[in-house]
Amino acid sequence: MGELQVYLSVVFIMYCIAYFFDSFFKSCCHYPYIVLMKKSGITIGLMNIQWFTTAFNRLIQKWGTVRPKCLATWYCIGSVVSIALMPVATILIIVRIGYSIKDFFQEDSNGEKSHFAGITFEPVIPGLNLPAQDIFHYIFSLLTCTIVHELGHAVAAAREGLHISGFGVQLLFIIPFAYTLLDQVDNLPPSKQLRVLCAGIWHNLILAVFAAFVVFAMPFIFAPVYSIGQSVHVEQILKDSLLIGPSGLEVGDEITKVNYCPVQDMNSWRDCLVQSTESLSPGYCVSSEFIHQHDESFEVKHLNDGTIDCCRSNMSRNLCFEYLESEFEPIELPQYSCLNVRNVVENFEKPCQTSQECEGLHCFRPMLTSPMKLIQIRRQNKPVILFRGHASEIFRSVGVSEYVPRYFMFPSWLPATISKFFSYLHVFSAGIAVVNVIPCFYFDGFHITRVLVHMIWQRSLPSSVRLAVTTCITILGSFILIIYLVLNLALLITR
Known part of the structure; x- marks a missing residue:
């Protein structure tokens, strides 16, 4: 049962209880109750409550x-x-x-x-x-x-x-x-x-x-006490969110980017999530020395869904990366490498789609099952969050506000509520x-x-x-x- 259905059910039960006791007291001619209801102007009916007064006349x-x-x-x-x-x-x-x-x-x-x-x-x-x-x-x-x-x-x-x-x-x-x-x-x-x-x-x-x-x-009203147009403030994370964890998203975080898309307000937050869904997962420019030091490739497998897997099943922090080699450079690295995702994200030089965009480096792109994406959520003064999934899960389970408090005594939910x-x-x-x-x-x-x-x-x-x-x-x-x-x-x- 949804949250709204629970609210409506509670309201329905409260109405039934109120109507029962109102009918009971009136049928028993409980004089103090009748006088109280008459003086207060309250009338309880079936699924409705009415209050009438002449005090404001x-x-x-x-x-x-x-x-x-x-x-x-x-x-x-x-x-x-x-x-x-x-x-x-x-x-x-x-x-x-x-x-x-x-x-x-x-x-x-x-x-x-x-x-x-x-x-x-x-x-x-x-x-x-x-x-x-x-x-x-x-x-x-x-x-x-x-x-x-x-x-x-x-x-x-x-x-x-x-x-x-x-x-x-x-x-x-x-x-x-x-x-x-x-x-x-x-x-x-x-x-x-x-x-x-x-x-x-x-x-x-x-x-x-x-x-x-x-x-x-x-x-303009809240500009003196809230920062606006620079990031979004995490207000709520649903309990079933996949972003909850020891290194996951927390209430109070300031999100500045989704992948390489700047997040400044609610509109850019939605646009960046949509962009992460529609665009290809970005590759990363890394050096050949980095690949040689961190490659943990196992047997390369062609899965039924058409993707490639080159990591052991117990390597939850690793992904199989594809080498996007250029036709103008000699092949000096394996086609697929099993790499720790966080190591790649923290040590890459710049994003890429082909190795031609990496001067003196090599472009590696994570292999993911469609429609899965590797989404980076960058936070103010905190490590980047790496989310493997669909952007709709982020949008569904994370509530944000474009009003970031400048001072701790001002709650982030106040401007959004107003x-x-x-x-x-x-x-x-x-x-x-x-x-x-x-x-x-x-x-x-x-x-x-x-x-x-x-x-x-x-x-x-x-x-x-x-x-x-x-x-x-x-x-x-x-x-x-x-x-x-x-x-x-x-x-x-x-x-």
């Missing part, structure tokens, strides 16, 4: 009266931007439906699904496309987005003089969201209704821009804004559409026709959104 009403003209201008701009976003969001969803259908039924020449080169927009679902280690980022960033969204509605309503019944937070299994209860929004003039209805979307857009700015500015949180905040906040603005039942887009239809055709169409137009638009928007979600869910399951 006065504070929100106060915020709504601070600089009322500025707030009116602020939410007027939000209304215009949100209304302009409606057709853009709808077109985006329709385009994504087209590409999802193409992904579902058509594969490219490489046997992989084709992908849209534009904006990526897909649901993030725990257990399908959410890493286990990101579950808490998922919960807190989503909760932050919904709180900011509902605060937008609440402050805008307070600005228009509406009464706020209360504010609440609900946790539906592991998906959190906030909500605000407002009174008599429909009694406001249409322009003021739009300011209240569009405020949540507008706040989400601003939050998405702010979060993107924070992610962009992270290197950056990941704001990255999720940006993605979720923008996604909530796009989804909410679509004319779909129970979404802000439905109420915005209703008010817009009323404003446009108030004098030319009767109320029954306006209601029919609103219903048709909402049904169409709901259908589009449902099709999109079903297709993407099917893609995630079959991926």
Whole structure:
């Protein structure tokens, strides 16, 4: 069972226990428990917990009266931007439906699904496309987005003089969201209704821009206390990693190179690992004296996989090296030599692919079974690590950060954690804004559409026709959104 499945199972068990005791105390008419739950505003349901309070009503009403003209201008701009976003969001969803259908039924020449080169927009679902280690980022960033969204509605309503019944937070299994209860929004003039209805979307857009700015500015913010752009810092090594050992990788190491590829940040770390997979294993320029002194060759064997072995089975630190002789020089060394890998790496002059690149020396290349590679991981002020395997194992089992602490009191995980949180905040906040603005039942887009239809055709169409137009638009928007979600869910399951 995966780590995420364990988390979800624990949450499920906790919900069952909470629901059992809640039902037990209520059925027994346990008066102190009932009073406690009523005063705290907590309600426990099947796979959900809800908290409702009126404690913030006065504070929100106060915020709504601070600089009322500025707030009116602020939410007027939000209304215009949100209304302009409606057709853009709808077109985006329709385009994504087209590409999802193409992904579902058509594969490219490489046997992989084709992908849209534009904006990526897909649901993030725990257990399908959410890493286990990101579950808490998922919960807190989503909760932050919904709180900011509902605060937008609440402050805008307070600005228009509406009464706020209360504010609440609900946790539906592991998906959190906030909500605000407002009174008599429909009694406001249409322009003021739009300011209240569009405020949540507008706040989400601003939050998405702010979060993107924070992610962009992270290197500048942490530059005084973290070294950036020179190496990567090892944060985590999985217990089953093949890199663990007496002379292996350790948490806190600074990786500067993979083979001869400089590692400066997360992108170069990935690129160097990919390069080590795609390129041939490099050879090493060594002298003939070195070969004569260290060659421990045994009987040369041609293995079934097409490779050559010239070392004894108990020589785990040795590899069979092939002599890449030049056609312009006499053959003075054996074709295959069994050499200690670390001795070769620590004593070679320079990397090579042919002996022509070695002036006065000879090029020897390790013989490895495909797709195995000999990968050198170079560290700051530590011996080089020699890894015999595939680069995907390194990428899978080693977690790194491009922020290297200058001082011991600053943990390396702090910038990465903050950056990941704001990255999720940006993605979720923008996604909530796009989804909410679509004319779909129970979404802000439905109420915005209703008010817009009323404003446009108030004098030319009767109320029954306006209601029919609103219903048709909402049904169409709901259908589009449902099709999109079903297709993407099917893609995630079959991926």
